[in-house]
Amino acid sequence: MREGRTSHPGRLACVAAVAAHRVGSDRTITVPAEDGSVVLPGLGRATLPDRTTAKFGSGRVGHVTLRDGEPGWTPLRTLRARHAETSVGFVLEDGDPDRMPGAGTVAGRLDDLGVRHWQAVLSEAWEIMVPLHWTTAAEVSAAVTALTPLRATGTGHVSGTPTHAFGNIGLSTPPGPYELAETLCHEVQHVKLSALLEIVPLTRRDDGTLHYAPWRPDPRPIAGLLQGTYAYLGVTGFWRRQREAEHGSQALRAHSEFARWREAAGQAARTLADSGRLTETGMAFVDEMARTLRAWQREYVPPVAHRSARANADEHRSSWRRRHA
Numbered sequence: 001m002r003e004g005r006t007s008h009p010g011r012l013a014c015v016a017a018v019a020a021h022r023v024g025s026d027r028t029i030t031v032p033a034e035d036g037s038v039v040l041p042g043l044g045r046a047t048l049p050d051r052t053t054a055k056f057g058s059g060r061v062g063h064v065t066l067r068d069g070e071p072g073w074t075p076l077r078t079l080r081a082r083h084a085e086t087s088v089g090f091v092l093e094d095g096d097p098d099r100m101p102g103a104g105t106v107a108g109r110l111d112d113l114g115v116r117h118w119q120a121v122l123s124e125a126w127e128i129m130v131p132l133h134w135t136t137a138a139e140v141s142a143a144v145t146a147l148t149p150l151r152a153t154g155t156g157h158v159s160g161t162p163t164h165a166f167g168n169i170g171l172s173t174p175p176g177p178y179e180l181a182e183t184l185c186h187e188v189q190h191v192k193l194s195a196l197l198e199i200v201p202l203t204r205r206d207d208g209t210l211h212y213a214p215w216r217p218d219p220r221p222i223a224g225l226l227q228g229t230y231a232y233l234g235v236t237g238f239w240r241r242q243r244e245a246e247h248g249s250q251a252l253r254a255h256s257e258f259a260r261w262r263e264a265a266g267q268a269a270r271t272l273a274d275s276g277r278l279t280e281t282g283m284a285f286v287d288e289m290a291r292t293l294r295a296w297q298r299e300y301v302p303p304v305a306h307r308s309a310r311a312n313a314d315e316h317r318s319s320w321r322r323r324h325a
Helices: 009-022 112-132 134-143 177-197 222-245 248-274 280-297 303-324
Strands: 029-032 037-040 044-047 053-057 073-075 077-083 086-092 146-150 168-172
Touching: 009 029, 009 037, 009 053, 029 037, 037 053, 077 112, 086 112, 086 134, 112 134, 112 146, 112 177, 112 222, 134 177, 134 222, 168 177, 177 222, 222 248, 222 280, 248 280, 248 303
Parallel strands: 086 146, 146 168
Antiparallel strands: 029 053, 037 044, 044 073, 077 086
16 A cells, blocks of 8 residues: 555455354354455355445345355365375465455456366375475475466466465466475475564665576576575575485486475575675575585585586576576
8 A cells, every 4th residue: 555556455344254164153254245255265256247335144144145155156166185193285266356465467267167177286286295305295284275277377386475475376277296295395485484584683774685496597686695595595405315216207307306496595595695785694594505505515416417417507507697687
């Protein structure tokens, strides 16, 4: 509102209504109806033509009952997966207009075929994550509650985590289980770091300086570089452990990805440490990342995988320099 952007403070009543519903309260709350519907975050959408407000209470909004199959009620779908004793569940958030503010790639509501694809890929990805990446799987299960479908761009699969919406991850339709597993390992790092930054400042005020990020086409401010480095620490850890389970060409890919991102994250950690823009706590945080990455640098990678990683890194740096010369 301070920035003069379009805002809808009345939607906070919908948040209150959802909170009341989840604790079993029968309190009546007046909620706004926009474009003929009331959106209840994390629950779904009630269609109420020609209404500007509606009464919510006792499991109803206006004349619409919040129950699957009831006329006028479009619930959000849920994706679930379980492997061994570890389970996970996400709301598939494809209805709330505020689900990813500022993201120009938000997709519309998925059809049933699309939901089945997401469910199938999640089930396979969870079978990859739990046996080897149990710590990250536990973090994802605890911290991530919603997935928001995005449209893929010309560069392929995309993902992102809004700093203002803890537990929500945006991503385009995952092409396969490895891509989804890697995305979850990447984005849960952003979820954790964004929560930490609400409590402890790790960077000083932005002075306008931009830095090279080995995973981005654009230069990044110090706060963005910190986010990226922590995320790629997670990506590096994913491929480090995934190498143990792969054979043949997939093993070569895993080794190459591990080599590529351990070097990239290590380089970015050094940039952060030398920037002079970290707080004392931020410096300690980056030192711990660098310590982990230095240990990983000593781990063996087959020469062919190392050469592939180096070629990809050199190409990225050359492309970046041509673009920003």
